[in-house]
Amino acid sequence: MTKLHGIASAIRSCCAVQVGRLVAEAYRRSGRPGGTFKAGSIALRISPDVLNVLSSPLDVSLISGTNGKTTTTRLITESLSTHGHVVSNSLGANLPAGIVNAALSAGSDTRAGVMEVDERYLPKIMDETDPKTVVLLNLSRDQLDRTPECRNIASLWRQALSETNATVIANADDPLVVWASSTAKNVVWASVGQRWTDDSWYCPACGDQLERDDEESWLCVSCGLAKPLARWVLRDETMLDTLLGTSHRLQLRLPGLANRANAVMAIAAADVHKVPAPVALARTALVGGVSGRFETFPYRGSRVRLLLAKNPASWLETLELIQDSPEVVLAFNARNLDGLDSSWLWDVDFSSLRNRSVFVMGERRFDLAARLHYDGVAFDLVDSLDEICSFGEHPHLDVVANYTAFLSAITTVRGKTSKGAGHAE
Amino acid sequence: MPNDNLTIAWVYPDLLSTYGDQGNVAVLAGRARSRGIPVEILQIRSGRLIPASADIYMLGGGEDRAQELASDRLRADPGLRRAADAGRVIMGVCAGYQLLGTRFLGHDGRTHAGAGILDARSHRLEQRATGELLGEVDPELNLPEITGFENHHGSTALGPGARPLARTIVGYGNGDGSEGAYQGSVLATYMHGPALARNPALADLLLTWATGSTLSSIDDTWMEKMRDERLHHLGYSRSGRQTELSG
DSSP states (O other), rough: HHHHHHHHHHHHHHHHHHHHHHHHHHHHHTOOTHHHHHHHHHHHHHHHHHHHHHTTTTEEEEEESSSSHHHHHHHHHHGGGGGSEEEOOOTTOOOOHHHHHHHHTOOOTTTEEEOOOOGGGHHHHHHOOOOSSOOOEEOOOOOOOOOOOOOHHHHHHHHTTTTSSSEEETTTTTTTHHHHHSSSEEEEEEEEOOOOOTSSBBTTOOOOOOETTTTTTTEETTTTBBBOOOOEEETEEEEETTTTEEEEEEOOOOHHHHHHHHHHHHHHHHHTTTTHHHHHHHHHHOOOOBBTTEEEETTTTEEEEEEEEOOOHHHHHHHHHTTTOSSEEEEEOOGGGGGSGGGGGGSSOOOGGGGSSSESTTTTHHHHHHHHHHHOOOOOOOHHHHHHHHHHSEEEEEEOHHHHHHHHHHHHHHHHHHSOOOOOO | OSSSSSEEEEOOTSSSSSSSTTTHHHHHHHHHHHTTTTTTEEOOOOTSOOSOOSSSSEEOOOOHHHHHHHHHHHTTTTTHHHHTTOOOEEEEEHHHHHHSSEEEOTTOEEEEEOOOOSSSEEEEEEEEEEEEEEEEGGOOOOEEEEEEEEEEEEEHHHHEEHHOEEEEEEEOOOTTTTEEEEETTTESSEEEEHHHHHHHHHHHHHHHHHHOOOOOOOOOOOHHHHHHHHHHHHHHOOOBBTTTTTT
16 A cells, blocks of 8 residues: 555556646746746646655755845855756745746756745755755744744744754854754854844844844853854955864955955855855855845936845945945835834834935835935935936946845846847846 | 833843734834924843833833743833833733733733733733734723734733723734723733834823823825725714724
């Protein structure tokens, strides 16, 4: 009976793979959008085990955390590509259907699967893919109207990580990530910073207050949970490998501290996959944009740089990144994909935008307007990028947008540039 | 106010600051300063004693575990109780609301004692109550409708000592058709995050209670536009009437 059941299940999985590939191919040929989701979800409906089958010949790396998933996934993909073909859900479709869809594109020469995973689904995807590495970036408040609070996610991870054979690459500066990872057998710690501390004032293990020392280290005096000694350390623009005693200068095309942190996490993961740090470093340095993020587009006489910021921690990083930009556009929506609740705008300190030229747009621009009002930031309310570009000269605009506002912005600037001579940098 | 400064104590920002709660503190401070009142903000982390001398106390929302930790610490510290006895203004949001009450059911399935400042008991819901909230305020308070976003796991039953803040038009609130509570100068709501940004009149009510004086009107252009946009989204115009355009 069990044997028959096993055979039936194997046939179903095989069938799921074939049908999934046909659907993916049909979408590719027709040029219709939505294929990244459809093929994966059909395959999953035929066989819930399909990912197990698809991932078994691959070295799998899973990337999760609140911020930096898509970028880090891209950087690891670039690094592992030195060893052969890699499949990846590079466009950020990080739910099971998107991951299955990416895995469906693997061929006989594919060596690795690099998958970004939604925080909630990490235990399930770990269970199905038996990953070689799991990369855990950070945890902070994000879309609380539809996702669990961060300690609950850390708790889910902690349980799953206690049973894994994977090597976990974990951010030593995030107490929630450290607590979650400390049950794993093999952990490589990387100290890449976590400037946002408002979700980790208290110890995730025992609840007592954490002592902090200038962002350099943290410790719970009551239970002893503390920042672990890290093998990989990000210090300004330098990455230290404390095991080999080497240091590498990070010269990335991607801007900002958060991206340097993503790069160190990626290089640490690549090291476990036997890609030497200097090789991974050279590959990651070449990445200039990730699905439009951080890319600059010519648009109606302006150069428009697009930045995605979708929760307080990522706004904190992004406002730092644009501190020298003279003209800033903030675009804010609150659709399902963004989280319907705009409350978190009040967790962002916008005061660094005082005395700068600020434009505000998006479906929930009044929420942003009220927030800026209380932070003493003057601004102009606009309907669109076109409205900004139609009056006066704006040589360089930095557009900071949350998820669906970002998608609108990229459609706007790409729509015009694709017909003209311009291209993304 | 004991002196000319308005002192706002933000109670346990390390435990009770989940999603924009600091907005309430920022709005109170901003609205007082706009009227020429100097403001001092005290952040009382949970390792510290709560002073009894502040004018307004703010308790925000918190994750399940943080709420239970806050409850232990609040009961060990008489500061907030003394402030309540002295008639100081206290506002609780979400977890902060439940903590001000007499007891609440924790995520561990145990009943925890609250600070006992508000005659309210909270239970745990099977499903989270999440979404926009709109309520018609108790006429005694003479305020326009309240609008906010709720995201909580609790229902709350009020005892005879407390009155509901509002009648719920949209949303779950306390779970019995009412939303929030007030009792003397203690006010609580399930509208999480910056409830006072969406409801400047409610912020001014607290400031009036705290200062004992009538407040001049200030520029609320953006807050009013935000309110109108949210009310319109729910299919209501001002004063809580359903609009003909509503879908």
